[in-house]
Amino acid sequence: MALDVLAYVLAGGKGTRLAPLTRDRGKPAVPIGSIHRVIDFPLSNLYNSAIRKVAVLTQYEFFSTHEHIKHGWDRRFGIGRKEFITTVSAMQREKEDGWFEGTADAVMKNDRFIQENKELDLVNIIGGDHIYFMDYSQMNDFHMDNSADLTISAIPVKRELAAGNYGVLVVDKKGQLIGWEEKPENPTPMPGNEEYCLASMGNYAFNPKQLLVEFAIDRNKEQAISKEQVLENPNKYTSHDFGFDIIPSMLREEKRIFVYNLHDNIIPGMTEEERGYWRDIGTLDQTFQANMEIRDTESPINMYNDEWEPFTHIESHRHSKIISTANNRGSLINSTIAPGVIISGADINCSVLGYETRINEKSFLDHAVMLGYTQVGKNVKIKNAIVDRKVIIPDGETIGYDLEKDLARGFTISEGGITVVPRNYKF
Numbered sequence: 001m002a003l004d005v006l007a008y009v010l011a012g013g014k015g016t017r018l019a020p021l022t023r024d025r026g027k028p029a030v031p032i033g034s035i036h037r038v039i040d041f042p043l044s045n046l047y048n049s050a051i052r053k054v055a056v057l058t059q060y061e062f063f064s065t066h067e068h069i070k071h072g073w074d075r076r077f078g079i080g081r082k083e084f085i086t087t088v089s090a091m092q093r094e095k096e097d098g099w100f101e102g103t104a105d106a107v108m109k110n111d112r113f114i115q116e117n118k119e120l121d122l123v124n125i126i127g128g129d130h131i132y133f134m135d136y137s138q139m140n141d142f143h144m145d146n147s148a149d150l151t152i153s154a155i156p157v158k159r160e161l162a163a164g165n166y167g168v169l170v171v172d173k174k175g176q177l178i179g180w181e182e183k184p185e186n187p188t189p190m191p192g193n194e195e196y197c198l199a200s201m202g203n204y205a206f207n208p209k210q211l212l213v214e215f216a217i218d219r220n221k222e223q224a225i226s227k228e229q230v231l232e233n234p235n236k237y238t239s240h241d242f243g244f245d246i247i248p249s250m251l252r253e254e255k256r257i258f259v260y261n262l263h264d265n266i267i268p269g270m271t272e273e274e275r276g277y278w279r280d281i282g283t284l285d286q287t288f289q290a291n292m293e294i295r296d297t298e299s300p301i302n303m304y305n306d307e308w309e310p311f312t313h314i315e316s317h318r319h320s321k322i323i324s325t326a327n328n329r330g331s332l333i334n335s336t337i338a339p340g341v342i343i344s345g346a347d348i349n350c351s352v353l354g355y356e357t358r359i360n361e362k363s364f365l366d367h368a369v370m371l372g373y374t375q376v377g378k379n380v381k382i383k384n385a386i387v388d389r390k391v392i393i394p395d396g397e398t399i400g401y402d403l404e405k406d407l408a409r410g411f412t413i414s415e416g417g418i419t420v421v422p423r424n425y426k427f
Contacts, residue, residue: 011128012059020422033294072313105240127202166199268307284414316340388423
């Protein structure tokens with residue numbers, strides 16, 4: 001029997017650590033893998049999981065996210081009571097309708113979707129800014145089988161990687177949550193494996209009635225001025241966040257909370273090597289690495305799975321070309337390109353080329369991520385770099401070869417040494 005499911009996609013993240021890529025767009029709208037946006041991954045998962053009631057909640061620089069969904073997703077999900085996708089942005093109006101104060105606050109201010117769907121079996125809350133494939137219906141079946149009030153999806157992560165970076169779930173041998181650690185320095189290991197812990201993916205399945213009860217409890221608390229205030233008196237103060245407030249509150253109330261392991265999730269057409277793939281793109285280095293994994297000839301994520309297709313809005317329908325010139329034949333090795341790309345007598349190695357990228361003769365790109373609509377002149381060299389949209393790179397320029405020079409020109413250098421050229425940069 002098919003479940004009646006409503007999903008909220010949390011797509012309001014500012015993505016401060018992704019600047020300058022998030023200067024003019026929200027984190028979920030960052031281009032990835034030549035033709036996609038980050039938000040395409042959770043939306044594709046929802047569609048392929050046959051979940052067709054979706055509210056996308058946005059806040060920071062929401063225009064590009066809204067436009068992408070309007071052009072690429074509205075018709076796919078449909079418009080109506082039984083199937084829909086809608087975008088809702090925070091509005092700076094009266095105090096009660098102001099900006100979202102936390103992840104739970106975003107859903108609380110839009111709980112009318114739950115109130116208006118009285119026969120819902122469960123509510124999914126999905127993060128809008130991670131790269132992975134997952135059949136949410138399997139997590140939802142797990143949730144129903146356990147008669148859970150809440151189910152949290154998790155990924156096994158090495159403890160040293162999780163320390164200080166992820167919310168960690170402490171479970172018993174049956175998979176029931178017994179503790180929550182907010183970015184701990186010494187994460188509790190998962191049962192049976194001392195090297196790994198269970199990191200929260202930020203995806204939830206809630207019993208709808210229980211979720212509304214938790215919202216009522218949270219609304220009756222005072223807005224905290226700091227997380228320390230919440231820790232000192234969680235029954236009085238809240239930051240309106242699922243991980244920091246709602247889940248710990250449910251733990252104190254001894255609600256039935258279970259943890260679903262992504263490694264148990266098997267989508268159609270998936271190989272054993274692809275199981276459990278999940279990437280946070282919270283930093284420039286993580287975004288660069290995700291692009292490199294997508295374009296890799298032995299990619300850990302299968303973008304060619306006919307049974308679990310990653311959908312998107314195709315921005316260009318022009319053919320791509322590789323043109324040989326009198327001075328150079330041109331080549332494309334271990335790379336991925338979007339429609340409208342023209343490589344004219346240039347050599348491209350291990351790179352990702354977004355829509356309408358034009359590269360002229362004797363230029364060389366090596367491990368470059370071009371987000372699109374950029375013109376690269378002759379004899380240009382680019383390596384270990386992300387170039388945002390609408391940049392015109394003059395003849396003879398180099399990017400990624402002299403980091404001090406790049407920094408002096410106003411480019412951002414990531415911790416891993418990746419050069420990032422901002423959108424509309426003028427040389």
